């Protein structure tokens with residue numbers, strides 16, 4: 001069963017809200033490529049994992065704050081979607097989820113603008129709905145809400161720095177485990193952690209619960225990104241909707257590569273790779289890493305984060321929404 005069914009969230013009505021963010025923008029002509037492109041991105045679907053995490057976090061607070069929770073979920077999904085538009089340009093990925101990426105269906109310049117627009121419009125939309133009020137006319141943004149928006153703005157800064165670190169260390173085979181973990185935390189885990197925490201805060205959960213949800217989300221996010229890094233070596237193109245080995249081809253040093261660098265037979269072959277390596281040399285190394293013990297070691301490492309999250313679930317034992325956290329964990333660690 002899908003995660004949204006398991007935790008009882010209606011994604012169709014959430015998607016309607018996503019569409020409303022752009023359809024309500026009076027500055028956007030109906031014939032605009034920006035409008036149709038954002039609609040296409042929304043219609044392409046996706047697991048909507050991050051907004052589901054926002055809703056899940058809110059279940060640890062009070063009921064009756066639905067509009068503020070949905071607004072947070074929409075904002076975070078927009079930041080995520082926009083970051084993928086930019087990520088696919090940076091990674092030169094022509095496919096995502098089996099479909100051509102935005103810069104392929106438009107062009108790189110257009111896609112950069114659309115990604116920027118999505119971030120700006122989502123913030124404008126959220127700020128224009130103080131307290132989650134759909135009319136957004138009467139109330140001012142409360143101090144709490146201003147604090148939450150500032151936290152999310154800081155999150156975008158960290159996302160950008162995580163991606164910058166990755167770019168800066170392309171083909172840097174001296175990357176340390178510590179640097180890899182910090183980059184992974186910034187580019188993926190923090191967003192997931194913030195989704196749970198912001199959902200809890202929007203529903204006025206107590207600060208301790210929101211903080212524990214943040215830590216739970218951080219561990220899940222680390223497990224999620226390491227699994228994503230693994231898929232790049234283990235799954236055929238058809239299964240991941242993009243060419244296998246793309247990370248290493250782009251010079252991104254992920255956990256399987258770090259472990260493979262400890263293998264005396266493999267290390268020299270990896271270290272000789274660079275941006276201008278022949279495709280055959282690259283393919284050969286990717287296949288060797290995929291067949292090496294580095295895969296199992298990375299799986300074990302991802303499992304250790306998921307296990308840490310599993311242990312944390314005990315902290316929520318007295319709460320009815322604990323079973324939703326179990327469902328989320330099950331999604332990450334079937």
Ligand code: FPP
Nearest residue numbers: 079082083086087091156159160163187188
């Ligand atoms: C996917 O990583 C990308 C991210 C997790 C973050 C991308 C962030 C930016 C490009 C910074 C800019 C942010 C905003 C909000 C504009 P991946 O390439 O490892 O995963 P993939 O396999 O899904 O491509």
Ligand code: MG
Nearest residue numbers: 087088091093
């Ligand atoms: Mg990518």
